[in-house]
Every structure is written in structure tokens, then in C-alpha cells.
Amino acid sequence: MNAVTLRVNDRTVSAEVEPRTHLADFLREDQLLTGTHVGCEHGVCGACTLMVDGRPVRSCLTFAASCADAEVRTIESFDEDPLMGRLRAAFSRRHALQCGFCTPGMLVTAYDIVRRLPDADEVRIREELAGNLCRCTGYAGIVEAIRDVLADPVPAAVQPIPRTGPEPRTVASGRTRADPPVAPDPASRFPDPFGAIEDGVTLGRSIPFDLPPDRLWELVKRIDAVVACLPGAKLAGPPEGDVLDGTFMVAIGPIRATFAGKAAVGFDEAARSGTVRGRGGDTRSRSSADGAMDFRVVPDGSGGSRVEVELTYRLKGPLAQFGRPAIVSGVIDRLLSDFAANFSALARGEPAAAAAPAGGIGLVLGALLARLRKTIGW
């Protein structure tokens, strides 16, 4: 627990808080100030918007333990505020609320607009409101209410407080409890057969190797070797026939996910091509991935060869919003580049350099790669 002292609605409050406690939860659950609403809890909906040091902030993205000596104002503290009174009346008059869930956040944002942008026109008002979602009103009444007040404002009593502030203190804390160990996902949760990947994203890549095609093809068929060259990949055991079972750890920025799953691998000797289809899940993020990969070894015309790869994937769950195709594509490029370097080293009889988890192999690729491992060479 961290000790924190802050001002809440003109009252000095000292409390012990868990470091992970958001300001919104601290106010609602410890201070019983339930006027602050909690909606999406990842900074999108704006329902939790309140004032910290006189500026609107997302209280779901602000830790209470980081608010030492801050001046926090929730909607409850604006009862006697002339400008907020004007806004409240305008919201009522213009039918700017229905269910009322977004209203505390809307009013705080409206207060900021009137105070900071006295010349705002309707377009600007709408832009400023883009961070506050309302599912009832269609915004027309809200915009009208703010225009009313801009046309006849009163001075804002609450103004931003300079940020320099007191000397920050170190608020080290003991961890309150350990994370429970995450049980490996039973592979049976992601059973065969793998269905078609609808609405998937497809990426094509060509990876050059300084190896003759025959030699490359023989290596590619060794699934264990292939998996060993994939940063973050691990087989759960020896392949059973053409089915692989394993995990794939991916890391993108602060995100860490470990996909556990199955993959089926097939080879076509005559065409020197193969296919991998798989499915995996990451229990911690409750996300899943489907993937398919077709690959082919082709001569490059000068003694070397390349592997042409086409990947199709689909992510579901919370990770999907961070796994936009553009990012996954970049991550895959880095993965393939590390893989190619390791695989080439292996072919030369040198140890693979990268045993570390991929600094970003595709989230989606996790599943594909898991399959691949199974497929290719293990």
C-alpha cells in the first residue's frame, strides 16, 4: 500500500491505497463520491473525467498514489460554482442528458471548453467533445447547451494550478499480493479442426537465404530446428504426426502475451512447399488468434534460395485493438528477420543468436508460428 495525502473537494484526505488503484475507484469506493462515473476504464469514453489541479483528466488513467498533494475536484464540488450552475441549467433546458451516465464527465469537459475556448464555434465544441461519449442524446442538446453558456458566460471559479508544485516524494510500496501463477492453457481449448479464417489479414513476405534450395528445404522440414530459430517459440513436446503443440511468447512494447495452441503442418515434397494452420489463445489477455501460413522454397537464380511466405491471421479479444495490421506487419518483419538470421546460422553449423522472446513477433503470428514450429521441423 502507498500512503497518499491529497485534497478532494477542498478536504484534505490521507489514505493508504494500492498502487494500482485508479483515482476514479479511490473516489467512488473509498471516498463514496459516486458522481464520478466509470465506463470503459481505458481512457476512451470520458465518463470518469474530473479536475486534477484544475485541469480535466481521465481518472481511470490516473493512479491515486500518483496524486500526492494534488487538488482533485469531482462533480460533487461544483454545486455552488456559478459557471457549472449555468451549464447545469443549460443542460436541463436543452435536454442535454437522458440516462445521465456521461453527464458528470460531459459537464467537466464543458466547463473546460467554456473556460479555455471562449470563442469556440459549433465545430470546435464538437471536436472538444470527441473524447466524451454519449449513447443517448446524439450530442445536439449538449452542443446547444455549451453554445448557450458561451454566449453568456460567467467567469470560471476553478482555474488550472501551476504544475511546479511541491517536491515529489518517493512512495515506494510493498506489493500487496503476488499475481497468481497462470496455468498453461489446455491445448484442448483450441481444438482441431481449424475453421476458415474469415475477415483475416494477409501478409506476404520473401525471406532470402544464402543456402541452396535443396539444403534449405531439408532444414525447413526439421520442425525442431525451425522452432528453435523462432524467438519466443517453444514446443510443449515432440510433434505427434503433423500436429504441433506449443507456446509462442510475443512482446510488443509493454505488452507480453503467451499464446498456447496447436498447429497442423503439411509438406508437399514435389513443390517444396508447405502449409501450417493453427489456433492459439493467451489466457492473461483473454485473446485468441487464428492463423494460416503457406510457404514455398524457391531458387533465387544465383545459387541461393528464398522462402516465400503468405500469412493470414485474425486476432480476437482485447489484444486485437493493439494488433492492428500495420503494427503486426512490422512486428512480423522483425521476427522473420531474426528467424532468417538464426536459421542461416544453424545451416552453417553455428549456434542461433536469438534465444530471447521476439521483440515483437506478431501477436497474430503467435498462433501461426506455434503451428509452424509444429509443422516445420520439429
Next chain:
Amino acid sequence: MKPAPFDLTTARDAAEAAALTGDGSPEARIVAGGQSLGPMLNLRLARPAHLVDISRAADLRAVTDEGDRLLYGAAVTHAEIEDGAVPDATGGWLREIAGRIAYRAVRNRGTLGGSLVHADPAADWVVTLTALGAEAVVADPAGAVRVEPLATFIAGPFATTLRRGEILTGVRIAKRGPQARWGYWKFTRKVGEFAKASAAVLIDDRTGEVRLVAGAIERPPILLPDAGAVLSGTLSAEEALRRALPDRPARTLALHAVALREAIDIAAGRPHRGAA
């Protein structure tokens, strides 16, 4: 959702933050405004054991005038740049960019350095500061400082060249004279969301710099090699982008070409308003 448990320490300065995230704490992460890391924590996509809060580290909140350049502390917020609370090396561009990042409530906490270290390929600062030729200033726990152009500091999607224990202490931006022109254009379906395509243009007649940058691609922003030809009209925006990004589908390139043309048009009509 609520984050998984972690420890939280407030660092007084950059040196303390670097020490706290150094060798002893492999799962530690720096947090400033927390506007990018926060959602990942709440969704439990990120589970660091230890957060080091630098949002009030005094040395990371300063802006230092170095003569022909300004050094912005990493923990300066978007809103402080938007409001002109700190000087603008470009005489207006930084303010304009800052004012269109996400939402005001996010800008009040989100920081310049946090955005760069998070390295979302679609982030406004990642793209525009690459066009400006800005430099990342990085310190390690021993106090050694290295400086790296932003164009290489951003190593990939959500990846930088920061090593363990290193922290981004600031961003160095050259002051621009009145001959400098600039433009930035991004496509979003809703105000405040991350761009689907973006482009930044810098034309500085005094220094001879001409930079066309395509952003919101799957990799760090790219500087187009044929900037002069694109500006003079001998090479179309589509063709320049196709050469630079040959693996991107045509419809994606078309959107990026729109962004590039818009940014060039803005730059053409917008002389710099003089150094701050």
C-alpha cells in the same frame, strides 16, 4: 478492468528513475502521463511488477534554451506545448500538433517523451518530430548521455533503441527561422483517435532541408528519398510512396498519398511565423 498489482515509486529526477529501472528490477517500467500504458495496464495486456512515475521529476519537466536548439524535458505534457506554456522551437508547429493529439483530458497528462518511447507508429510526435530532424537525448544510470536522431531511435512498432536502465530524458529540436514551412495532415475517422494515414512536410529554405515523412505505416515513419521531385511535381505522391513502400496495398498507398498531398499543400500555404 483493473490492472494487475504492481509497486509504484515516484522518482524525483531522471537519475533516480534510471537507477530504479536498472539491473535490480527487470520488470520495472517508466510511466509519465500513463495515457498509453494506462489502457494496457487496465486491460491487463501489460503487467509490469514495478512502475516508476516520472511525471513530476523536475529535471524532466524543464525546457532548456541551447542557443540554436531547444531541449524539451521528456515529461513536458502535450497540453503545456499546446498552450504555449513552454517555448515553441518552430514558431507554431509544435503547438498545432500538440493541440490535435487525442483529447484535452489526455493531453493534460500525456507527455512528449512518453509518446516517443511508446513509439506507436501512428503517433503524431513520432511522425512530426522525425520530419523536424529532432534528436532523442538518453541517459543511463551512470549518468552517461547519448544522443540519437529520432529517425533511428524509433526502431519499430512500439520499439525504440532504449536499453535496460536507460531513460529518455529529453528531445532536442532545432529552432526554425522564418523561412521554414511545414505541414501535417492525418486521417482519422473520429477526432482524437490514432491516424490511419499521416504525413509531415518540412521545407526550410535557410538550411536547405526538405523532408517528406509518411507516418502511420507499419514501421517507423519513413523519409521519402525523392522529396525534391515530389515537391516539384515531377514525381507523383503515389509513385514516391509506392517506391518507398512496395509491399503495401494500393488502397493503403492511396490514402497515404492523400495525406502527403494535403501536408504539402498546407506547407505551401503556410510560411513559418518566426522563431519563438
